[in-house]
Amino acid sequence: MNENYPRENLTRKHVLRRLLRYTAPHKKQLLFAFIILILATGADVLGPIVAKIFIDDFLTPRRFDGQPLTLLAVSFVCLYVFTALFHYLQLINFQKVALKIIQQLRVDVFNKVQHLGLSFFDKTPGGSLISRITNDTEAIKELFVTVLSTIVQSTVFLIGIFIGMFALNVKLAAYCLIILPVLFVLMYLYRRVSSVIFRVTREKLSQLNARLNESLQGMAIIQAMRQEKRLRKEFDHINTEHRDASLKNIKLNSLLLRPAVQLIYVLGIVLVLSYFGIQSFHLSVSIGVIFAFVNYLDRFFEPVNSMMQQLMNFQQATVSAERVFGLLDETELAPTQEGQSAHRISAGNIEFKNVSFSYDGKTEVLKNINFTARPGETVALVGHTGSGKSSIINLLMRFYPIEKGDILIDGKSLKTFSDQELRAKVGLVLQDPFIFAGDVKSNIRLNNASISDEAIKTSAQFVQADRFIAKLPKGYDEPIGERGSTFSSGQRQLLSFARTMAIDPKILVLDEATANVDTETEEAIQTALEKMRKGRTTIAIAHRLSTIQDADQILVLHHGEIVERGNHQELLSQKGLYHKMYLLQQGEAEVTA
Known part of the structure; x- marks a missing residue:
């Protein structure tokens, strides 16, 4: 089986660059979605600050003026309405672009296959090709539809949260920056370990498709020659290897995704509360600032959890993209015309x-x-x-x-x-x-x-x-x-x-x-x-x-x-x-x- 094409060993940066090239025709729509995303993030980040104003300026001093409170309440509700509306608009626009991109990618892959030489098909199982055109492009679709949009949204949101933190307390916000390198190390470790597992998983899935396609095409011979038992054993063997690879992936996710992030979140909460606790021995502490900081920290880990969860899809997509680009880069093309002559076949000699x-x-x-x-x-x-x-x-x-x-x-x-x-x-x-x-x-x-x-x-x-x-x-x-x-x-x-x-x-x-x-x-x-x-x-x-x-x-x-x-x-x-x-x-x- 020709499971690994010679051009499949592409670097991750190269793969991502090629994937991002597909966004070039959609720059205007992406720019509009990005602007909407920034507006949504701004409205979302302002929410805790409004809550902080209510706690420090009205609730703590027990000042309940009707008109300011009403204005504050209306502002708070409007912020969340605008947040929901803007998030909806940016999500729809990102998804539209993503679906257009994957549509073009599938057309490119199918068109490439149509122009490959018969020598390529002689040594490549049909089921393996089907797996690349369907399963692998579907995984790439998740990259554009879910992963990249989630990463962009989460990154913008994280920047907004840190802006809000620094507006409240520069020193504590600087302390909280320590969390970022810890998270980056966690993501790096996950990416390095999981890429090997995902590559094995995709290969085994490709082999399953190849074996299934072969069985369906030769069903008459299989039944006539009583080969059902042998093929069932072979299929079960590949299926078991695919299951084992998937199980390794599940164990890795269970260890390095939400549990690890949750531990970092708890340590972050301890850091914030300890800071304000120590500060309270010498200075007065604003309850509103504590509330806003804890709220921001809680919100900080929402996009982090989202990105960590999407790392799995990201790994699957990049491994699948390597396989798809390996096919797109295949040089074993069908022979075509040499030169630009306009010769015609007239007699047929x-x-x-x-x-x-x-x-x-x-x-x-x-x-x-x-x-x-x-x-x-x-x-x-x-x-x-x-x-x-x-x-x-x-x-x-x-x-x-x-x-x-x-x-x-x-x-x-x-x-x-x-x-x-x-x-x-x-x-x-x-x-x-x-x-x-x-x-x-x-x-x-x-x-x-x-x-x-x-x-x-x-x-x-x-x-x-x-x-x-x-x-x-x-x-x-x-x-x-x-x-x-x-x-x-x-x-x-x-x-x-x-x-x-x-x-x-x-x-x-x-x-x-x-x-x-x-x-x-x-x-x-x-x-x-x-x-x-x-x-x-x-x-x-x-x-x-x-x-x-x-x-x-x-x-x-x-x-x-x-x-x-x-x-x-x-x-x-x-x-x-x-x-x-x-x-x-x-x-x-x-x-x-």
Whole structure:
């Protein structure tokens, strides 16, 4: 499993800087929210001072003048009303910005995944990617929605509280500043210890998703081969490791979060009361000041507790952000056009020139491949499993970069064509076609606005898919479930044929396109293929030699090399590998008959 991407080891400062860059488009809204927050904090901080005035100027001297008291009471109530209103406004604005940011981040991650090369997906479990796009971005959302807004609010509030403290008693407020470095040390210790635990937790969750995705995709084989018990044990093992990591996190939180902060709070109260107690031996002590100071100290630990509680989410978010940015920084992209040429595929002439290729950079799966497929010709690729047939198709479709040699289309290097031109002029039909959730019409059109409803019906008729579509309750508007599970393999294949013919390609690539259809459907498709190949260059992988006997050229591959070439009769006369394969399949056909 490729759980750790090479670019994932990002420093925390770097991660935070990148996260904060997402706030750049929302500066005005953030500035407005910040101003509202300052107003809310100011109104909140003034509350204890009003209470202090009431205690010292009215309650202690027993002076109860109606008008001043009424004014003081109204001021006190208004301060709290304004505080509630301003806090509501700033919270809404911070949350709106946060949701916009996470929306953009998810779009960026999804867009990045769409442009990664197939070589990346070859070694990365799909469930692990899903975990990064969903679970990790959700954790980052908490950073913007809850953590950062809480930290900003709490920081502003703490500054306001200290301003209030210094306004009441400079010396005692200076003593209370001792609390800050103690809290910073506590936060630092928590961050250092918890980051390791959170990273393990996220990795185990990613592995759980990967294993779950694999199990769901292969459920038929799991049940058929009675693998439920083995997979349950493997899943339980990973799940136990995830539980143990989560339990360590809970223990850490139980020790370093609220209990530790509560201890510091008690020590702060002791400090304040001791100060005023000692001072009372020599000087008169204002009850209002004591009340205001204790009130401020109590309020001081509200945001501190909030920030300490958010440290857990902060750690989760930063670890998740490392994983997400590791994905965003992935360099293993799908090959794209080199240069800015505007070459067009007109005739569809294909030429492989001394092409060699390796998936892992060590073992070559293709060795010095040379052949030409002229317009209107059909070139068939045959050979045993692992001989390199699919690798030739992968390179022609530019799913992987060409390492040695070159592939020319109409005399121009494959590398110089734009993605749009290549995908519009090269049609691909796989052995196991992918059907999207939607309806029949959308699966043939694939959001290509240039394909009209009439063109959809024409392409379906061309490959004789209209026969089964006409029998569907809603015809071309018939809903299709995930991966087209309600359709037979033959019907799914016919849909993929119609999808390919709808773009009217110059080059047709068939990867054992008739392997999963019944005999009657295969005959219909073979008839359609004869029409499809006219005027088009066709490259076809075939396992059943009976389907490519009319090919203009047959290439026999063995261990990544072309060992034989010619048409059907020429290859049979050579009495080589093709002849042996043909006799073997003929024998199997006779036995089956």
